[in-house]
Amino acid sequence: SDSKGGDKSYIIATDTTFAPFEFTDDKNNFTGIDVDILSAIAKDQGFDYELQSLGFDAAVAALESGQADGVIAGMSITDERAKKYDFSDAYYDSGVVMAIKADDSSIKSYEDLNGKKVACKTGTEGATFAESIKDKYGFEIAYFKDSPKMYEDVKTGNTVACFEDYPVMGYGISQGNGLKMVTDMEKGSSYGFAVLKGKNAELLKMFDEGLKNIKASGEYQKILDKYIANK
């Protein structure tokens, strides 16, 4: 075959539930913006891959241990991570936001978190942000493996707020996840595809080239429109 990766099939790791970037739809298909972008880029560039839905911190751990060749998981391109990973060009802008239970009127700002506990997802930019302000505002953090568990914990009242990526929380609220936002989004990083530093340079190059091509062809925009209405 003339596939660019030769016989290689890359293992790409992703999150479990991070709609609209990756999630299982009502027909039980694993789908989302990341899933479709990767598929379109692989087709454009002619490489094979297997997508493994592991969870965010597990996906990053798989990359670090060499069990995965790349990660696409709404993964923020941060300076800290850029020391360990090589990132593709950014493909989606994000930021971190606090969310609380929809019928809660007691939390209006970070000051109201004093003496309380909040929920974060292990290893995420949201967790890093919460950690950076926890001493200033005097709250504790409980950690969860995935976004739905974090939201559930807020809804049951064990924690009073969670920190999540804005596009994911915005989408979740529009889908009726029972939460609301009461503060502005914090400036965050854009999403990129990651490989281990110095490894899989060919894969990274194909991702960047494919991304350019699917943007130029309009396919990238079509994928966004499929998941995010009225953009």
Ligand code: GLN
């Ligand atoms: N964008 C966030 C990060 O990179 C969260 C990613 C995720 O939860 N899948 O840390």
